[in-house]
Amino acid sequence: MLTKSQLAVPRLDFFESIDSTNLALERADRSVLDDFSAFVAASQTAGQGRLGRTWVSEPGSSISLSLLLRPKTQEQKGWLTLMMATAVRATIALFAADSNPKIKWPNDVLVGEKKISGILAKAVGGDVILGVGLNLKKQAEAPENATALEEAGSVASFDDVLSELLTQFRARYAKFQSDATWAVANTAEEFRQHSSTLGTEVMALLPSGEQIRGTAIDIDASGNLIIQADAKHVISAADIIHLRN
Ligand code: BT5
Numbered sequence: 001m002l003t004k005s006q007l008a009v010p011r012l013d014f015f016e017s018i019d020s021t022n023l024a025l026e027r028a029d030r031s032v033l034d035d036f037s038a039f040v041a042a043s044q045t046a047g048q049g050r051l052g053r054t055w056v057s058e059p060g061s062s063i064s065l066s067l068l069l070r071p072k073t074q075e076q077k078g079w080l081t082l083m084m085a086t087a088v089r090a091t092i093a094l095f096a097a098d099s100n101p102k103i104k105w106p107n108d109v110l111v112g113e114k115k116i117s118g119i120l121a122k123a124v125g126g127d128v129i130l131g132v133g134l135n136l137k138k139q140a141e142a143p144e145n146a147t148a149l150e151e152a153g154s155v156a157s158f159d160d161v162l163s164e165l166l167t168q169f170r171a172r173y174a175k176f177q178s179d180a181t182w183a184v185a186n187t188a189e190e191f192r193q194h195s196s197t198l199g200t201e202v203m204a205l206l207p208s209g210e211q212i213r214g215t216a217i218d219i220d221a222s223g224n225l226i227i228q229a230d231a232k233h234v235i236s237a238a239d240i241i242h243l244r245n
Contacts, residue, residue, distance in 0.1 A: 004163035021066035022131040087169035096152035102196035114147035
């Protein structure tokens with residue numbers, strides 16, 4: 001089963017099928033769960049995206065992982081999404097060497113401008129439930145702009161990919177717990193190095209309905225995206241459309 005992955009976490013609960021690993025972790029009695037406990041599913045019937053959107057995870061086609069995290073530094077916990085994105089990117093680069101995976105601010109990983117992974121974080125009290133979906137194979141119900149590790153040239157097993165992802169993220173998270181300032185700076189640097197967003201012309205669709213068109217120039221100390229338009233805009237939450245590279 002998940003022999004390798006089990007070694008990478010204090011506790012791993014596996015579900016062949018569940019509504020959503022994020023929801024399952026939210027429902028669980030978290031008082032008995034240690035920091036970095038993992039809920040993993042081979043398929044979800046009600047996988048969640050941001051803003052009530054759906055995440056497709058059909059049987060045998062994708063990894064759904066939710067981690068229970070107890071960040072010591074509450075002020076910096078907003079960085080955990082981008083930190084997971086860097087871990088996902090590094091994992092994909094290992095298994096599909098020529099795929100050139102990129103991080104799309106704030107919560108996607110792309111291969112060839114198509115989405116291979118999405119991340120959803122939820123703060124529950126002082127805890128963070130950090131969910132990530134990573135496509136292994138093409139899925140019937142996934143949108144047109146979705147891609148998968150298999151299409152990127154890797155047929156690595158569920159356990160191999162999951163254990164690598166957990167190892168990649170755990171190293172970064174351990175650093176975050178011991179020296180958040182360093183870990184945040186490192187995450188920002190990794191993002192800058194592997195971002196598909198920075199340096200491109202983008203359209204930011206804000207939750208308010210407002211749209212901002214300009215060049216994505218950097219992220220700030222809080223992980224917000226800075227867009228140069230008529231003036232500099234600091235964006236904390238948005239859907240980003242890449243207009244050109
Ligand atoms: C996300 O939201 O990308 C967050 C996805 C988080 C999924 C994980 S799986 C484990 C944990 N448990 C959960 O219930 N959720 C988390 P967002 O940025 O809002 O993107 C959602 C959009 O991505 C959808 O509206 C579709 O357009 C697209 N999409 C859905 N399923 C996809 C897939 N498998 N691959 C690529 N794109 C997909």
